[in-house]
Amino acid sequence: MRQDRSKKRVRAYREKRYRSLDQRIVHHLEARIIRNHLVRISRPGDTILDMPVGYGRFVDDLRRHGGYVVGGDHGEAMLGLCRETFGAELPLVRLESDALPFADDSFDIVTCIRLFQHLHDPAARRSTLNEIGRVTRRHAIVTTYLTSPLHTWMHNARSGLKRLTRHSPADLHAGLEEAGLRLVSGKRSLPVLHAQYIMLLEKIDRA
Numbered sequence: 081m082r083q084d085r086s087k088k089r090v091r092a093y094r095e096k097r098y099r100s101l102d103q104r105i106v107h108h109l110e111a112r113i114i115r116n117h118l119v120r121i122s123r124p125g126d127t128i129l130d131m132p133v134g135y136g137r138f139v140d141d142l143r144r145h146g147g148y149v150v151g152g153d154h155g156e157a158m159l160g161l162c163r164e165t166f167g168a169e170l171p172l173v174r175l176e177s178d179a180l181p182f183a184d185d186s187f188d189i190v191t192c193i194r195l196f197q198h199l200h201d202p203a204a205r206r207s208t209l210n211e212i213g214r215v216t217r218r219h220a221i222v223t224t225y226l227t228s229p230l231h232t233w234m235h236n237a238r239s240g241l242k243r244l245t246r247h248s249p250a251d252l253h254a255g256l257e258e259a260g261l262r263l264v265s266g267k268r269s270l271p272v273l274h275a276q277y278i279m280l281l282e283k284i285d286r287a
Contacts, residue, residue, distance in 0.1 A: 086157035090135060108280060109269045114193070114221055115137065116279045117265070118145035121219045126188040128213065131177060132195055136162045139170060146189065152180070168283060178207035182215045183200045190216040196224035197275075205247075206255055213259030214284055224252065225275040226268070246275055260284045 097103065112272030117219045118141065126146035130138060135158055152164075152175040153159050159172045175181055177195060190212050199205045212220050225246040247255075256263060265280040 086155075090155070090161050093135075106269055106274055106276065110193075110223070110276065111138075111141070113267055113269060113278045114191070115141055115145075115201070117221050117278075118142070118189075119222070121189065121280070122146050123188070127186070128186040128189045128191065129182070130174065130191050130193075131180070132158070132192070133162055133172070134158055134194075136165050136170070138191065138193060142191065171175060177203050178211060180211045180215050184214055185217040186215045187220070188217050190220040190222075192220065192222045194223055194276075196222070197246065200245045202251075205245075206258065209255045209259040209261070212281075213247045213283060218283055219264075220279075220281040220283075222279045222281060224277050224279070226277045227275070244275075247277075252277075253281045257282065259287060 101141065117207060122145035123149060127148045127150070128142050128146040129150050130142055131152040132155075133139065133153050136151065139149060141236060142247065150171045151159070151162055152173045153162075154174065154176060156174060159174060162170060162172055173181065177192070177199075192208070194210055195208070196205060199208060209222075224265075225244055227246045227248050253263070260283060261281040262284050263279055264282050267278050268274060269276040269278060
């Protein structure tokens with residue numbers, strides 16, 4: 081019964097998310113930036129980890145730019161929805177972002193979209209970033225929220241919204257250095273108005 085309720089919630093989330101005008105605008109801009117990054121870094125036959133995969137919002141785009149996509153998520157209900165959508169063609173793994181069940185350098189590209197603003201523990205954010213740096217061979221596409229007074233005010237003015245955690249630029253760059261990742265490109269999806277920051281990262285060769 082509990083699992084059925086969870087599936088209903090994630091289906092309702094999928095149907096409701098990105099329906100309002102502001103959400104559609106941010107989604108369009110976010111997706112365009114991510115696609116541009118994929119065009120820049122992807123190669124035929126690339127292996128890509130999409131974590132968290134959610135309900136599979138970017139799976140089709142990732143498939144078009146790589147050869148083999150694996151979806152990972154903490155939530156079984158989200159994974160169940162992905163199974164219903166993509167079937168056996170999409171390998172799915174239940175995982176914790178701060179302890180990924182993969183060997184070092186397992187994927188050519190790791191994508192981590194819209195997770196970090198929900199990680200409120202600084203240690204969990206650092207561990208997750210370290211894990212991304214560990215399992216990627218070449219690149220990662222990662223989004224976070226940067227400190228933004230206007231976006232914070234707008235978010236707080238709307239009742240019933242989830243708590244969001246934002247990186248300071250200094251903390252973010254320290255975390256990237258610790259994770260062995262170099263910032264190739266960083267761009268806000270909607271400058272000034274939105275806190276989302278989309279990063280193209282490259283693994284640092286420390287050999």
